[in-house]
Amino acid sequence: MLEVIQDNWDLLRHGFVGTLKLTVVCGIVSLLLGTLIAACRVSPVPPLRWFGTAYVNLFRNTPLTLIFFAVALGFPKLRFNLSYFEFAVIALSTYTAAFICEAIRSGINTVPIGQAEAARSLGMSFTQSLSQIVLPQAGRAAVPPIGSLLIAMVRNSAIASAFNVTELMGTSAEMVENGYKSLWVLLWIAVGYLIITLSMSAALAALEKKLAVVR
Amino acid sequence: MKMRSSVAVAGIAVLALFGTACGKDGSPEAKTPAGSTGGSQGAPGAPGGAAPELPTYTPKTGVALTGSKTFDAAKSRGKLVVGAKEDQPFLGSKDPATGKVSGFDIEIAKMIAADLGFGPDKIEFKAIASTNRENALVNGDIDYYVGTYSITDKRKQQVSFAGPYYIAGQSLLVRKNETAITGKDTIKGKTVCSAKGSTPLQNLQTNFPDTTTRVFDTYSLCVESLLSNQVDAVSTDDAILKGYAAKDPKALKVVGEPFTVENYGVGLNKDDSVFRNAVSDALDAHEKSGDWKKAYDATLGLSGSAAPAIPALVRY
Amino acid sequence: MSREASVLFDVPGPKARRRNLIIGVVGSLGLAAFLVFVIVRFNDTGQFESAKWDPFQYSGVQQFIFDGLKATLKAFALAAVFSILLGAFLAAGRLSDHRIVRWASTTFVTFFRAMPLLVLIFMLYLVPGSQGWWKWDPMWPLVVGLTIYNGTVQAENIRAGILAVPKGQSEAAYALGMRKTQVMTMILVPQGIRTMLPTIISQIVVTLKDTSLGFLITYPELLAAAKLIGGYQDYNMPFIPVTIIVGTIYVAMCMILSAFATWLERRLRTSRKGKPPAVVPPTQAELSRDNVAIV
Known part of the structure; x- marks a missing residue:
């Protein structure tokens, strides 16, 4: 049971760091991309709005495994010869971004129109109203769902193991082939993921508490 | 022009999946004759232009292996369950149109089966994820495994091997x-x-x-x-x-010459030495009878590469 | 939405309208250029050659894809039903009066929601065999894995639904002499599920999508069929064509389900005949962060 960890410490650590790396990079990329698409989705320009809606509907209704499959097989065909880590970042981020976009949009939708009207009647400029009234409230409402989406993204990153990325789940194949009991191998890997996801949950809970306002 | 027709084909294909089958019968033409059917097209490396044909095997009758758990289980099941690859052309490859597997490894599996008393129709081929191969052998999900499986000391701790039946590199x-x-x-x-x-x-x-x-x-x-x-x-x-x-x-x-050595073996349950001996005997018999060479010529041999020497069996 | 006032932007004046038009045209051109680029590259690399699409005209190949689709739908149907059952069970457990039951359900939900589904599926695929516990077909690790994971998510959905049932409902039931279990199974859970049906269906879409993990454990579902056909040399290795075909099938199935969820949500929200629905479903924002339907 413990020898799995003792004997494979380097391998597991390597995988753990790989998952962390994937988490950080994909987290940043999908937040940026998600915000961009959300901006499209709520923009006053119809074509951008159509694009945003189409993107969200397409990616939310496509299995992540299929996106990985299409990226890993399709990009070489487009003569984009990137590393598998980059493929994984593209697949995971484009997928997560669709959900993040929706979280941001529903955050914006929670701000009643009266808030903007009140701001205007107080003589605030449009920029002031947006930056001081609307976006802070929308952001506060969007933080919890975005947090859980990022946690879901960590869990989804395990799929990258099937596409040649060095990460936590991917280390299991080597250990099992080397004769370690799959029960303990996978339990320790699960523990590795739990460390990441549960500490993210805790951080999120703390953040929510900080953002909470007494109404 | 080219593009438009192919888009149409795509549309038809998708539609066909949901409607009644409106597709052409049969399967797309193979690039090389599929061995067993003994096509008439000439293949390189085949003297006389006729495609080499796969060997046929007569299942032995009255086989009994006393003390072999694997054999007894297969006998009472009425068929052998063999682990194989399904995505390696001419080794272990599944034809999407027919669902049949074929290839050199599959032929090896059939040879062994025949000497154990099972005809080709009494073999169920099963794809096994590579992380689960040893597992599947250890707990008897499969009776044996033939699929570019290298004999290594690490694997020998969990499973045993008959062979090598092919030295790759x-x-x-x-x-x-x-x-x-x-x-x-x-x-x-x-x-x-x-x-x-x-x-x-x-x-x-x-x-x-x-x-x-x-x-x-x-x-x-x-x-x-x-x-x-x-x-x-x-x-x-x-x-x-x-x-x-x-x-x-x-x-x-x-x-070029191979520059590493990989000994392909038939993966077996570690505890069943009776079964291992029977598999080794079967390999030996079919290697000597010329079936091995025939199977090679009708599969990997179509590449134009000559058959390598048949490796000596290692019995233990 | 465009005509309505928005918190994000003012009603555009002539200048803003001109600017919007320019952004719109530039944006559309950019997207169109990207699409053209992809298509040209595919064409350059021969993805639209008829040789790569030919195999799909044959009934054998169609049947192979269709068999994959059937396997996908089978695993999906089983997992969808089981996960809702497990979800109802866990939701009731989390609202139980017994501290142990509550604690056990909560731990179960927390543990399996924090763990990648893929790890769970591989556990179910590898461990029973390697420990010599039992043997099963690769379909079951997939179905059970999907059931456990989605069950925990459905549990949260159903719990939110139960909590949204007005208190008067259970009080009335108790007044009629019903016991605790009866109130839960006959009054609260059915109404909770009905209220949360749109969210539950959204999660079912996730269940459907995740059946595609099955190909990693050799379950012969749709994506596995795609992979085999895509690598088949006699068909000129039609990876891109097969991905397009299979992708279309997946997206179509998921979109139909999603559209159903949206339609249902709208129907539940806008009451017919002016009569308000018994229970108003909580909006997405009212739900706790645990209830966002996600992967």
């Missing part, structure tokens, strides 16, 4: 008109493709630093890149490469 697959690459000493500065996480890939990366490596998910992607001139060679075990070359001998060839 890392080699190079190139386009037919390639003249610059003739072996491992000529790949300096070239782009060579291999599949993710494989031993051949690690070998390339550590021992051939002047060669650019390209990594894909599967070897078929490598082969496609080779055919479209994006890489100069594909490198892995020669058996696997020969399989691809055999499918498309007009466009591909395997060059």
Whole structure:
């Protein structure tokens, strides 16, 4: 049971760091991309709005495994010869971004129109109203769902193991082939993921508490 | 023009899936004759232009292996369950149109089955994820495993092997008109493709630093890149490469001597030495009878590469 | 939405309208250029050659894809039903009066929601065999894995639904002499599920999508069929064509389900005949962060 960890410490650590790396990079990329698409989705320009809606509907209704499959097989065909880590970042981020976009949009939708009207009647400029009234409230409402989406993204990153990325789940194949009991191998890997996801949950809970306002 | 018709085909194909089958009967034409049907097209390496035919096996009758758990289980089941690959051309490959598996490894499996008293119709081939191979053998999900399975000391701790039935080694697959690459000493500065996480890939990366490596998910992607001139060679075990070359001998060839050694064996349950002896006997008999050579010629041999020497069985 | 006032932007004046038009045209051109680039590259690499699409005209190949689709739908149907059952069970457990039951359900939900589904599926695929516990077909690790994971998510959905049932409902039931279990199974859970039906269906879409993990454990579902066909040399390795075909099938199935969820949500929200629905479903924002339907 413990020898799995003792004997494979380097391998597991390597995988753990790989998952962390994937988490950080994909987290940043999908937040940026998600915000961009959300901006499209709520923009006053119809074509951008159509694009945003189409993107969200397409990616939310496509299995992540299929996106990985299409990226890993399709990009070489487009003569984009990137590393598998980059493929994984593209697949995971484009997928997560669709959900993040929706979280941001529903955050914006929670701000009643009266808030903007009140701001205007107080003589605030449009920029002031947006930056001081609307976006802070929308952001506060969007933080919890975005947090859980990022946690879901960590869990989804395990799929990258099937596409040649060095990460936590991917280390299991080597250990099992080397004769370690799959029960303990996978339990320790699960523990590795739990460390990441549960500490993210805790951080999120703390953040929510900080953002909470007494109404 | 080309594009429009293919889009139409795509549409039809999707529609056909939901409606009643409106597609053409049969299956798309194979690039090389599919062995058992003994096609009339000439294949390179086959003297006289006739395609070599697969050997046929007569199942033995009245086989009894006293003390073999595996055999008893198969007998009461009425069929053998054999682990195999299904995505390696001419080794273990499943035809999507017919659902049948074929190839050199499959022939090896059939030879063994015949001597155990099971005809080809009494074998169920099962795909096994590579992480689950040892598992499947240990707890008897499969009776034996034939699928480019290298005999290693590590694996021997969990399973046992009959064989080797083929000695493979890392080699190079190139386009037919390639003249610059003739072996491992000529790949300096070239782009060579291999599949993710494989031993051949690690070998390339550590021992051939002047060669650019390209990594894909599967070897078929490598082969496609080779055919479209994006890489100069594909490198892995020669058996696997020969399989691809055999499918498309007009466009591909395997060059150079193998530069590593992989002993392919039949994976077996570790505790069943009676069964292991029977499998070894079966391999021995069919190697001597010429079935092995026939099976090679009708599968991997279609690549134009001559059959290697049959390795001596290691019994233990 | 464009005509309505928005918190994000003012009603555009002539200048803003001109600017919007320019952004719109530039944006559309950019997207169109990207699409053209992709298509040209595919064409250059021969993805639209008829040889790559030919195999799909044959009934054998169509049947193979269709068999994959059937396997996908089978695993999906089983997992969808089981996960809702497990979800109802866990939701009731989390609202139980017994501290142990509550604690056990909460731990179960927390543990399996924090763990990658893929790890769970591989556990179910590898461990029973390697420990010599039992043997099963690769379909079951997939179905059970999907059931456990989605069950925990459905539990949260159903719990939110139960909590949204007005207190008067259970009080009335108790007044009629019903016991605790009866109130839960006959009053609260059915109404909770009905209220949360749109969210539950959204999660079912996730269940459907995740059946595609099955190909990693050799379950012969749709994506596995695609992979085999895509690598088949006699068909000129039609990876891109097969991905397009199979992708279309997946997206179509998921979109139909999603559209159903949206339609249902709208129907539940806008009451017919002016009569308000018994229970108003909580909006997405009212739900706790645990209830966002996600992967």
